[in-house]
Amino acid sequence: xxxxxxxxxxxxxxxxxxxxxxxxxxxxxxxxxxxxxxxxxxxxxxxxxxxxxxxxxxxxxxxxxxxxxxxxxxxxxxxxxxxxxxxxxxxxxxxxxxxxxxxxxx
Numbered sequence: 001x002x003x004x005x006x007x008x009x010x011x012x013x014x015x016x017x018x019x020x021x022x023x024x025x026x027x028x029x030x031x032x033x034x035x036x037x038x039x040x041x042x043x044x045x046x047x048x049x050x051x052x053x054x055x056x057x058x059x060x061x062x063x064x065x066x067x068x069x070x071x072x073x074x075x076x077x078x079x080x081x082x083x084x085x086x087x088x089x090x091x092x093x094x095x096x097x098x099x100x101x102x103x104x105x106x
């Protein structure tokens with residue numbers, strides 16, 4: 001498990017349908033973690049600074065254009081993750097990092 005990996009997750013609450021998510025937690029904390037921090041993805045595309053658009057590719061395993069919902073950062077226990085889908089490129093991770101820094105004013 002590493003930063004940039006895409007997994008299917010089952011988040012709680014109103015976002016409770018199984019959906020893809022990208023791990024945003026630093027790799028230094030990804031060795032046997034009890035939980036992992038990630039951002040949910042959606043296939044409902046909107047024009048927003050808080051969304052990073054991803055195109056489907058063999059590497060990421062997505063089957064349609066999707067957006068990383070920067071405002072939907074959450075930490076979930078590992079039992080909420082299933083099936084690794086793929087991984088994002090370094091450029092896509094840089095875009096996500098920049099959007100997270102803007103969202104959190106870091």
